[in-house]
Amino acid sequence: MKVVIVFNHPYDGSFCNAILQAALKGLQRASHEIDLIHLDKDNFNPIMTSADLKAFRDKKPVDPKVIExxxxxEKADHLVFIFPIWWELMPALMKGFVDKVIFPGVMYDYTNAGNTLMQPLMPNIKSVTMITTMNTPKWLYWSLFGNAIKKAMMLGTFWKMGYKNRKWISFNxxxxxxxxxRQQWLSQIEHKFSSLN
Known part of the structure; x- marks a missing residue:
């Protein structure tokens, strides 16, 4: 299986990075093919420029990193996102990835004239896993802050596009x-990815 991981955390000593290493270890043990998109090390530009917005309208990305x-x-079977939740949302680089890569003509297209119904353009991607870290208690994030990441990513992005097999793992x-x-959590991640099928 080809697994593409989209990772965003600037600090190598973070728990997010420990999660990444555990996931990589599990995937390697299962002999999966891995492609790591490390947004921080790629110096990905998250800003939507006027050229990017015209590209959005034309359904033809112009940012060379987005095209890459x-x-x-297009070669992925499984897509994984790993990032921290800061101030109840994802960091800027991950938000920029969503804005600029999960893009009409790239990840989805519209199926009606009113541009309200979507279909995925990458049927090769069979499943999506999102792994996040935060310091907020789970019940508080859900009840007071409205579960913002679930609404934005799992529902407002991947459910809307028609990706049915979605999973969110939240470490609070x-x-x-x-x-x-924390070590127990890392062992769980390693085991999960070593048994991915």
Whole structure:
């Protein structure tokens, strides 16, 4: 299986990076093919320029990085996102990836004249997994902050485009839990990806 991981965290010592390493270890143990898109190390530009907005209208991306990412995503069977939740949302690079790569003519197209119904353009992608970290308690994120990432990514992006096999793994209160708990989470991630099929 070809797995494309889209990763966004600038600090190598972060728990997000530990999650990435655990996922890579599990995938390697299962002999899956891995393509890591590391947005920070790629110096990805998240800003939608006027040229990008015209490209959105024309359904033809112009950013060379976006064109490269499109070609890499076209070879994926499974798509994984790993990023922290800061101030209840994703960091700027991940938001820019959504804006500029999950794009009409790239990841989806409209099926009606009113541009309200969508269909995925990458049937090769059979499933999407999103892994996030945050310090907010899960119940508080859901009840007070409205589960913003679920609404934006799992529903407002991938459900809307018609990707049916979606999973979100949320690690909450990361700074507050013990090192043993964090290690347990990493073992779970490694096991999950070693048994991915």
């Amino acid at each position: 990412y499109k070609e890499r995503l 209160q990361v700074k507050m839990v013990t090192q043993e708990k």
